[in-house]
Amino acid sequence: MRRSKGLMSLLGAILILGACGSNESAAPEAEPSEGSEPESTETYTIGITQLMEHPSLNQATEGFQQALEESDLHVEFDIQNAQGDNSANDSIASNLAGQNVDLIFANSTPSAQAALGKTTDIPIVFTSVVDPVGAELIDSMEEPGGNVTGTSHHHPDSIPVALEFLSEELGAEKVGIVYNAGEQNSRAQIDRIQEQMDEYGLELVEATVSTSAEVKQATESIVDQVDAFYIITDNMVVSAFESVADVATSQKVPLLAADIDSVPRGAFAAFGVDFTEIGYRAGEMAIQILKGEKTPAEIPAEPPKTLKFMVNKEVAETIGVDIKPEWEAEIYE
Structure with a gap:
């Protein structure tokens, strides 16, 4: 039996969640207190594996990089694109795992699957994935398990x-x-x-x-x-x-x-959805992981918030x- 609900009422029911932040004024500079931690100068290497070139995937990668560049981390990106070739996609995953990069950003389901097939130790953050559970990347959205988490581009509605x-x-x-x-x-x-x-x-x-x-x-x-x-x-x-x-x-x-x-x-x-937005959110997850605040298993995977x-x-x-x-x-x- 067909649903009688109109399009606009369904659109009206979509939950739009906005990110909110604070505008606290900057505090005056102070001398480091005794026992305070100095800012880390460690440089992290992030391997980026993207399945192919097209605007949506490109924007997701740009959003991810933007989040890292706006953080206080020192990061180098090793960006590799398979250009739609499954063999190249697998080779990229092998190379990044072999280099023992600090984190892998996998942009697409095949990219994430290939990366997980090569390492269960290096943290993997994915995006541009419809069904990460069905793709066997994670155990569940709420509790990913293992070394993988990230953002889906599939809005429920x-x-x-x-x-x-x-x-x-x-x-x-x-x-x-x-x-x-x-x-x-x-x-x-x-x-x-x-x-x-x-x-x-x-x-x-x-x-x-x-x-x-x-x-x-x-x-x-x-x-x-x-x-x-x-x-x-x-x-x-x-x-x-x-x-x-x-x-x-x-x-x-x-x-x-x-x-x-x-x-x-x-x-x-x-x-x-806005692919820059889901890429940026994946970048925020990567920051938590690199700072040692959480492991991938402790960060729930997320669908996009807006349609x-x-x-x-x-x-x-x-x-x-x-x-x-x-x-x-x-x-x-």
């Missing part, structure tokens, strides 16, 4: 809000999704989508790819069968997002994305969809 929008606001019945069936992130999202589609009267039309070069052809293979596309946070497809957007827009099929960064790249709209909605004005006009004021969307022009 992202899928139901997107499916309701597709059904109620766009009138879609058949929704096309192109994804890499070999990526755990993608399988987790597809499973959740399939579990909820009946509730919204939607039917899934899927096309799978194994390389980014196949994305355009896969999109073309189903474009005549669907009323709308929903592109999940699949690293392979997102890296070739313009291929999907070009096909969808040329056929005037609305394309809803699961990450905000896809809107400037041609999506009609997106419900997504944003953005619409591409130019694409909306091209495909003939009116932007409704009640959507309360951020407009990209």
Whole structure:
């Protein structure tokens, strides 16, 4: 039975948590008291392993680095990118473990899985992971266990809000999704989508790819069968997002994305999270670990705190969809 609750009421129920801080005035400098600890001048080496280049992952890495650079720690980054190559991803993990870096920042599920496969001693902080428990990175979000913790980019409301929008606001019945069936992130999202589609009267039309070069052809293979596309946070497809957007827009099929960064790249709209924010939060976790305040096992893994909605004005006009004021969307022009 379909849910009758309107899109806006569901959006209104999303909990937006803001970080709060204090503005205490700076105290005058004082001589170090007897027995006080001098500031550490130790330099920590952080190995960064990122699966591939695309805006969302890049922003997560930038957010992570920003948090560390704003701390009082002395840090050197060893940044390595697998460029979507699974063999290179595995080699990067081996190299970082072999160097015995002080901490590994793993940006993507495959990056985190490869790192954990090479070391259970070096602390690992992940981000850009949909289901860290399902990916067997941690025991639970509340009690990660082992040497791993981090931030997920999957907001609990992202899928139901997107499916309701597709059904109620766009009138879609058949929704096309192109994804890499070999990526755990993608399988987790597809499973959740399939579990909820009946509730919204939607039917899934899927096309799978194994390389980014196949994305355009896969999109073309189903474009005549669907009323709308929903592109999940699949690293392979997102890296070739313009291929999907070009096909969808040329056929005037609305394309809803699961990450905000896809809107400037041609999506009609997106419900997504700020990847800089989740990367920054992962950096704060890394700071606690490097300072010896907590171990990864003692830091709960976290989902993102905010969910944003953005619409591409130019694409909306091209495909003939009116932007409704009640959507309360951020407009990209």
